[in-house]
Each structure stands twice: as C-alpha cells, then as structure tokens.
Amino acid sequence: MNWYGIAAIWRFEMGRFFRSILQSIVSPVVSTALYFVVFGAAIGSRMPEIESVDYGAFIVPGLIMLTVLQQSVQNAGFGIYFPKFIGTIYEVLSAPISSLEIVIGYVGAAATKSMLIGLIILVTSLFFVDFSIIHPVLMLAFLVLTAVSFSLLGFILGIWARNFEQLNLVPLLVVTPLVFLGGSFYSVSMLPPFWQNVSLLNPVLYLVSGFRWSFFGTADVPIVASLAAIFVFAGICLGIVWWIFRTGFRLKS
C-alpha cells in the first residue's frame, strides 16, 4: 500500500477545507440555526411530540443527515472533478498509487469533512434543544457509513460530470429531494398509507430512520433494514467505482 500517497491526497483535500474554514463551518452553523428557528420554534411549538420525542429534537438527526449527505456528495464530487477540470489529475494518474488508494484518499477526505460538519451541527443543535443520544457508538457508525457511501456517490458523480452544471445537478435534483422526502423532518407514519409505501422506496429513509433510532430508539423501519440498506448502497457505489477504474471511464484515453 502507498500510505504516503493516501495521506498526501487526504491532506491536500483537507487543505482545501481549511483554507476556507470560516465558510466551511459558518454556513452549516447558520443554516442549522435557521432550521431550528423556523421548524423548531415557529412550527414545532404547534406540533405534537412525535413518538414521545419533542419535535425540535426529532428533527436533529434528519438535519444532520441532510447536511452530511449534501456535503459528502458535493465535497467528493468537487474533489475529483476539479483536478480533472484543471488537468492536475495527470499527476495522480501517473503516480505509483492504485485506484483503491486514490479512492481512499479522496473519499476519505470528503467523508472526514462532512462528518466534521455533521458533528458541528450536532453541537450547535444542543444550544437550541435538549436531547440525549442513547446509542452514541451506533450513531457514530451510522455517520461514518453514510458519509463514506455518499462520498463514494459524489466521487462517481465527479468522474462522470463533464461540466459544473452536471456536477451540481445531481445533488440538487436527486439528493436534496430524497432527503426531504425521506422523513428528515417528519415521521413517515404521519403520511397516508399510499405515500408511506412510496417512501419505502427511498433509500435515504432507511438512513434517516436508522440514524434517528441511534438517538431516540424509535424508527420508521427496523434498524436491521437500515443497516442492510446502507451496506447495499455502499456496495453498489463501490462496484461502480471499481468499474470506472477498470475501464478508465472518463479518466484515461
């Protein structure tokens, strides 16, 4: 294994994050605060408790998931797209570093960033609502798995994208709606039966549900289903990444 190579990519990518540290941290904190003001205080005060969890606390896991998913896809997508776009990718492609190591470097950095942001949101939300996490280890495990698998998705996107519009389109048109419709801000049990069944097709539902279970012990779907879903999703992404490197898809001529 080329550990120095993996570390070099990881450090370089994290450098991008820390160069704009203010922006990296301030914007999720501000948007979290806004969500709490709007959903938690304004709407939440008129909402009943959901499954005996105060509404303000109920939305915390969904909010973290929303940001982690968006950030993972965006960071990983940009991380590999940018070198491709400006041409510095030549160096990575000519270095003694395997595809697996390249993926670990880029995806690892993207996942690290989004997890950091997720934890920042968690801490921020403690200023607004009171809650405790009943399965902290599982919560972290969910966070890691989600960040990694959606960073993989972002990586695929970054390699596939031919321009910035394509790069931004998928997070905007696919990821964000899936998160909003995946029970981030409500329990799917509140929906009519037909829409409940439709929601079950949404992979993000399983993530949010499992993540929320690690907080409060309540979930829309069984925790096993959540775990299975995330592994299947990660597996599919890994398969696509493997195919990309085997064929050199949009990387090598």
Added chain:
Amino acid sequence: MPSIVKVEDLRKTYDNGLEALKGVTLDIEEGEILALLGPNGAGKTTLISTICGITRPTSGRISVGGYDVQSEWRETRKLIGLVPQEINLEPFELVQNTLRFSRGLFGKPRNDALVDGVLKDLSLYERRGSRTSELSGGMRRRVLIAKALSHEPRVLFLDEPTAGVDVELRRDMWALAKRLREDGVTIILTTHYIEEAEAIADRVGVINSGELLLVEEKSALMQRLGRKEIRIKLTEPVEVIPDALAEYDLIRSKDGRSLIYAYKTTGERTGITRLLTAVQAAGLTLSDIQTRQSSLEEIFVRLVREEVA
C-alpha cells in the same frame, strides 16, 4: 550503456479512431538526454503519456528499469517524473505544498530539506509561500519541474519544458538538465526548438505522424545528414560562373562577390582542394573563405519534407 526505457512496437489508436502511434520501437539509454523532435500532432505527448501510464497502449510493450509498465506499474512509476506540456497547477495551493503533495503521492516520506533544495535549484525558494496562481508563466513551469523532481525520479520526461520561457531561463533549464544527467538521471525531452536539442541532447529522435523516423547520436546525425557549405569570397565580383567550374554546381551570390559550394561532410573526398585550385586557375582571386554547417533544424525540415513527398 544498458537501456532504462524500452518501447517495443507501440501502437496507440484513440477512441475516435485516430492512430497516434504506428508501431514505435525505442531504447532509451540510462543517463542520456534524448530529444524528441517532431511537428505538432506528431505523437510526442502520446508517446510520453503512454510510457507514464496516463494513456493506455493499444498494443506493444513498454518497460522502464526492467519492469513492465502494465503489470509492474508501481515499480515503473516510482522511477518516472513527468513534466507535462500543459501548465496544470492547483491555483490556490502554496508552492511548497504542491511539492510535498507530489512527493507523498509517489510514496516518499516527507523531506523538507530535499524539497527546499529542489526549490532552490529552480530559483523558486523565495516564492515557496506563494500561491501558484500568483506566479508568472515561467515560474509555474518551473514549479511543474520542481514537482516532478521532488520525488527523486531516475527518468525524467519533459514535454516541451521551454515553451514560452525566456532565453535566460531556457539556458538555466539546460544547465539544470545537464546537472541532473551528471547525477545519473535519464532525461527525455520533446521540443520544437532545434537549438535546444543541439545544445543539450546526446541523441535525437525524430517523430512524425506517429512514426519514429530515426534515433541517432546527435553528432552522428549532424555528420551523416549534415551538409557543409563553403562560401568563397572574391575580390572582384563575377557576372557568370566560369565554365571551368561548371562541374562543382556552384551558386553565385546576388552581388557576384561570392561563390557557394555545398558538400557532404561524410564524403571520402570533399573536392575542396580541387575546387580551390580550379578557382585560382580560372583567374579569380579569393578574399575570404567561410564554412557553415547546416543546423539540426535544416536536417529536420528536410527529413519531414522527404517523408511527405
């Protein structure tokens, strides 16, 4: 000298059907400077990219340091440093960070002393804390070279290293190339400047439309294909070339004050002595004699033209 890079019958057809390399065979000797000359689109960059593993060969074999670039890519790539033709740099990153990144990427542990040394060699040390986007074009090109050197390659590919570089810097780069060769680094450079090949190369390869037309010792090439000219200056201008000198195919300069005789340096007899005697016999008085050797550029142009014809 053992060869460090071996290319055997390398073919590359791009996805769009363009045949960029049509069976190139090339041995690069350890420690030499090889200059690859060729017009735009000849396939120089394709050849280099394929050896470095950025482009996949359609067929053929390449080995570097005895390792196969396809099956033992980790070994071959450790040996290679690549300076690409296009200036591609992460714009917001600091110069010294981009070097550290390159070194790590190639599997080498951090070594600030070495990185500083490379920066000094390329007169970039003062700018180590600048963002690459704040540098001039010539400096950026040097950063690219520094990045390639930061992981201590044994074979260095320079794809048009002096394009858009001023005369002074070009000479600095030539000096650097010679210094690297003294350290045992093998250098392959592509260029459009024949004077560059003439100044630093040990051997010269000429490539055109995906075919390697020749690879030869620079001096041998100059000798084999080199023509020399003698320019005989006369004290009195002549209106016509005397009949007695007809067999020498002389060219009369416009003002009639000189006669030009071209000959091949490789010929057993150049005919100079006979010519000079004949000139005297024709009653002409010489005021001066100059000789001139044709440059690689002229040789190169002739080769490419013959290829087209």
